[in-house]
Amino acid sequence: MKDTTMNDLLKRIECATRSLFDGESSGHDINHLKRTKNLALHIQEIEGGDPLVLAAAALLHDVHRLKQSQTGVFCSPEASLPQVLMILREAQFPSDKIGKVLHCVQYHEEYSFSANGRTVDDIETLILQDADNLDAMGAIGIGRTFLFGGAHQVPMWAPEIPLPKRDTYDEETSMQDPSVLHHFHAKLLKLKDSMNTATAKQMAEQRHQFMERFVAEFIAEWRGAR
Numbered sequence: 636m637k638d639t640t641m642n643d644l645l646k647r648i649e650c651a652t653r654s655l656f657d658g659e660s661s662g663h664d665i666n667h668l669k670r671t672k673n674l675a676l677h678i679q680e681i682e683g684g685d686p687l688v689l690a691a692a693a694l695l696h697d698v699h700r701l702k703q704s705q706t707g708v709f710c711s712p713e714a715s716l717p718q719v720l721m722i723l724r725e726a727q728f729p730s731d732k733i734g735k736v737l738h739c740v741q742y743h744e745e746y747s748f749s750a751n752g753r754t755v756d757d758i759e760t761l762i763l764q765d766a767d768n769l770d771a772m773g774a775i776g777i778g779r780t781f782l783f784g785g786a787h788q789v790p791m792w793a794p795e796i797p798l799p800k801r802d803t804y805d806e807e808t809s810m811q812d813p814s815v816l817h818h819f820h821a822k823l824l825k826l827k828d829s830m831n832t833a834t835a836k837q838m839a840e841q842r843h844q845f846m847e848r849f850v851a852e853f854i855a856e857w858r859g860a861r
Contacts, residue, residue: 644687648691682833688735695740702714739760744764749804772826776823819846
């Protein structure tokens, strides 16, 4: 990397990403990207992996969401790779690490409970998956989920529609969840058991318990029982 430090590279990437996500209001904003980066680096310190690859991938993992927000149509992470590659090259990211970053971005939305399960086993992608999922849990996850619902005109709850009992999940179908509370049952309450690393599993416990309490309180208040 010659004289370019990790901090210099990440500042360049964050600057480019910040301009792209300016005005994003669905919960996939620059603050989510920075929190995911911090979570990934915390897990990496314990579990191993390349910190530069992880930090860059965390800052760039949601570029596909921009097109998705603009069109309202599902867009896979793979579709964002040309734009991610351009950002990395403009930031003068080490060429021997670019492939790893692209791999992390492409496969970060795999879940143990998705139709295809997991297809990757490299530590960087597994940690990115954990970090991204942790930020979808707990108090932050609850706030982000309601932000997403508001941005897409999804009601808080549609009690006349049964809560989902399906065992599998995919991101494209999630855009059709009839309410925010349905999304908790379709995805968020399953994340605890989908963590890859021991560190993330431990961190997920408290966040999961908080969400369970919230959902129970939400339903009770909705029905006038509180």
